[in-house]
Amino acid sequence: MNSAGIAIRSLGPVAATExxxxxxxxxxxxxxxxxxxxxxxxxGVIAIRDQKITPAQxxxxxxxxxxxxxxxxxxxxxxxxxxxxxxxxNITKDQKPIGSRRTGENWxxxxxxxxxxxxxxxxxxxxxxxxxxxxxxxxxxxNTSAAYDALPESMKLHIDxxxxxxxxASRTRSEAPDAATVxxxxxxxxxxxxxxxxxxxxxxxxxxxxxxGIAGMPREDAEALIVALSDHVIKPEFVYxxxxxxxxxxxxDNCTMQHKAILDYDLPQRRLMHRMTIAxxxxx
Ligand SMILES: [Fe+2]
Numbered sequence: 001m002n003s004a005g006i007a008i009r010s011l012g013p014v015a016a017t018e019x020x021x022x023x024x025x026x027x028x029x030x031x032x033x034x035x036x037x038x039x040x041x042x043x044g045v046i047a048i049r050d051q052k053i054t055p056a057q058x059x060x061x062x063x064x065x066x067x068x069x070x071x072x073x074x075x076x077x078x079x080x081x082x083x084x085x086x087x088x089x090n091i092t093k094d095q096k097p098i099g100s101r102r103t104g105e106n107w108x109x110x111x112x113x114x115x116x117x118x119x120x121x122x123x124x125x126x127x128x129x130x131x132x133x134x135x136x137x138x139x140x141x142x143n144t145s146a147a148y149d150a151l152p153e154s155m156k157l158h159i160d161x162x163x164x165x166x167x168x169a170s171r172t173r174s175e176a177p178d179a180a181t182v183x184x185x186x187x188x189x190x191x192x193x194x195x196x197x198x199x200x201x202x203x204x205x206x207x208x209x210x211x212x213g214i215a216g217m218p219r220e221d222a223e224a225l226i227v228a229l230s231d232h233v234i235k236p237e238f239v240y241x242x243x244x245x246x247x248x249x250x251x252x253d254n255c256t257m258q259h260k261a262i263l264d265y266d267l268p269q270r271r272l273m274h275r276m277t278i279a280x281x282x283x284x
Contacts, residue, residue, distance in 0.1 A: 006032065008039050014143045014240040017043040024053050024061050024249060033064050040065075040120070041198040044256030045141050047242060048249040051124065055082040055274060058249070062122050062276040065251070069111075069118050069277040072181045073100065079274070088123065088273040090266065099272065100175070104261040107142060107234050109254045110277065112210050113168040115188045118254055119197075119280030125248040129269030136265035139250070140241045142258045144203040147233040148193060151204075156193070159229070163189040164206045165213040189215050190283040192229070196255050197281050203255050204233050205283060233258060254280065 006021045017039045022032070040046050053061070059082060062068060074083040077099045087099030111117045129136040148156070168177075168185035192214070194205035208230040214222040241262075242250060252259060265271060 006035065008035065014141070014146060014238060016141065016240040016242065017046045019046055019048045020050065022048060024048065024051050025057050028061070028064070037065070040251055040253060041196075044143055044145070045240065045242070045250065045252040048251075049245060050247045051249045052247060053124065053249070055079055055085050058122070058124050058274060058276060059084055061249070062120075062278055065120055065122075065278045067279040069279045071277060072177065072184065073175070084276060086275045086277070088275050089127075089271060090129075091127075091270050091272055092267075102263065104259065105263055106209050107207050107230070107258045107260045108210060109144075109205065109207065109258050112190070112205070112207070112254075113166040113171075113185050113188065116282050117190075117280055118277045120251050120253055120278040121275060122249060122251045122278065123273040123275040125244045125246055125250070125273055127270045127272040128244045128246050128248075129265035129271045131265070131269055135243050135245075136262075136269060137271045138241050138243055138262045138264075140239055140260045140262060141252060142234045142260075143238045143240070143256060144205065144233055144258060145196065145199075145201045145256050147235070147238045148202045148204045150238075151232070156202075159192045159225075162192045162217075163215040164192050164211040164226070165189055165215060166210050167212045170212045171209055187212075194255055194283045196253075197284075201256075204229055205255065206230060207233070207258055255283070 008017055008019050068084045070084055071086045074086055077087045079085045089099030090101045091098050110121050165187055167187040169182050190205055192206050194203045196203055206229060211226050
């Protein structure tokens, strides 16, 4: 615990970090924010517990990490007064879903298909589903830098300088995007061994669904490599599974972490997350 009473502790071997003793509804001094940001950069996912914050306070906190990125579907699932906040939910109002329900069921890094993918994603858990005390709707995280470090040197050398191809249009989505959105995200290339913009660590930056090829490599060879590396990232030793509590503000780093939603609940178990996305840099 530091002098301000903030406790930062590791939640597991994959270096997820829990932060307690802090109130994000109050002003946050530079020193405290620096401690949070360091924990975030080093571990890749942090959980700040017990937060009762308004949408405006969540927006203000997320802006400490960078510019806000507004989801392409915010007109539908953004909060009406704060479209920067996107709702992930299975709740319906007037028979219409208030948020995106079936999202992120497969391993992915948010918006990896964009030229400048987001640095971070920050949901605030408003309602967490539970069944007779069993908490549901976990999120699983896979640490891409631990996975990279564990590769044999021969594979590290093999993928050095390789670029994956990511094509937004190639993937089937639960809600088909409109033509303007597809046009907004033309195919892009990113390094497979991406260098983390803050720590300099290498991260394995690819997954089965979004990586559609490897630049300059025959299709069959590329597919074999994509499958092998994507499955390597999600080996149990690199995975942390977050059990949500109401009031959690969880922030994950989309370079260091892949994630996946566990859909083991349904109404009447309600789930509502207010999610923000923070812009990032061009991967190198
Ligand atoms: Fe996601």
